[in-house]
Amino acid sequence: MSNIRITKQFSFETGHALYGYDGKCKNVHGHSYRLDVTVIGKPISDTSHVKFGMVIDFSDLKRIVKEEIVDVFDHATVFNKNTPHVELAKELEDRGHNVLLVNYQPTSEMMVVDFAEKIKQRLPKTIMLHSLKLQETATSFAEWYASDNE
Secondary structure: OOOEEEEEEEEEEEEEOOOOOOOHHHOOEEEEEEEEEEEEEOOOOOOOOOOOOOOOOHHHHHHHHHHHHHHHHOOEEEEEOOOOHHHHHHHHHHOOOOEEEEOOOOOHHHHHHHHHHHHHHHOOOOOEEEEEEEEEEOOEEEEEEHHHOO
16 A cells, blocks of 8 residues: 655744844744645545544644644744843743743744654554645745655
């Protein structure tokens, strides 16, 4: 049986600021992110299996990505917790804002690495994460490929 790649697309709104950056992105701002998640595996060949012919049910992949990424990052503001932004984060949290403090600079590059680790941990053993594409704007995106990270 052939390996098949399955892709599901997601979107979410997230704010962030890049501490120490030398451009406009040092200011708190937001993006309408689009995340493409591609997994690879062999379709289920057992004709008695309820998911016969599927690599993974799109709804199962959706549940994993929503729980790990979309529901966490959507309408949140992300700051690197190892910067003075923690003071701003505390102020925003005190005012009822959804704030995420992460161990990295919240660039698309670092976010996609974080997302890959979270998704990989939740996939069935027969399914491999192939790639992620995190689109920050209409013309800018970061990609993660398993083959680049073996």
